Amino acid sequence: MLQGLSQERLEILAAQCAWRTVEPGQVIVARNSHDRDVHFVVSGHVRVTTFSAGGKQVTFRDEEPGEMFGDLAAIDGQPRSADVLALDSVLVASLSPEHFRALIAAEELVRERVLRRLAGLVRLLSERVIELSTLGVQNRIHAELLRLARASGGSGRQARIEPAPKHADIASQVSTYREQVTRELSLLTKQGLLAKDGSALVLLDVARLARMVEEVRSEA
Secondary structure, eight states: OOTTOOHHHHHHHHHHSEEEEEOTTOEEEOTTOOOOOEEEEEESOEEEEEEOTTOOEEEEEEEOTTOEEOHHHHHHOOOOSSEEEESSOEEEEEEOHHHHHHHHHHOHHHHHHHHHHHHHHHHHHHHHHHHHHHOOHHHHHHHHHHHHHHHTTOOSSOEEESSOOOHHHHHHHHTSOHHHHHHHHHHHHHTTSEEEETTEEEESOHHHHHHHHHHHHHHO
16 A cells, blocks of 8 residues: 655654554454544454354455555544454554545555555445345355455466465355355365365366356356
8 A cells, every 4th residue: 555655755654653563363443433543454464344243253354464444434434334353463553544634635646546445345345245145155155265266366277275264264254154164165175176285275177166156147
């Protein structure tokens, strides 16, 4: 988000930010809270998620070093829309909404990236709504595996997802239960579409899995 800014601007931002380390499993941002800071992930990984009244977890996305979160509340002044949890030891730099708005007003590069980020979130959530409305659990799991494959940089016939995602994490992404994910991954393995290789999960035929998802989408 900040790549390409001048050293002077980065030093000003560093001084404006509050810095803290968050331990794994701790909440960085709580849903419906009224703080408005924007948080930059300096190191570690975070998960943007929420929990139903019954305690079921629904995951929206994970953020890596170099990403940010909390910008929606800084822009519209509304309460937080999700919880953000630390997946490992996370160093975050927190910027006040006033300083954030001044940053995007002064730096065209950052403003363009913020706009692209917001557009990407809308597209991602639209895709998720369509999948939840039109795909069965089995096909939602397939679609999530394809998403993970794209995120890993795989572009050939095979894709390596490393480390392999936990079954519970996939379940929270597609609104199902861990047991259902375990059964489906086992079936894909028997069909020769999936394999475990050390700490990685390997999609053996990305194109075939993509066709399986598209065929269901076209029938919906």
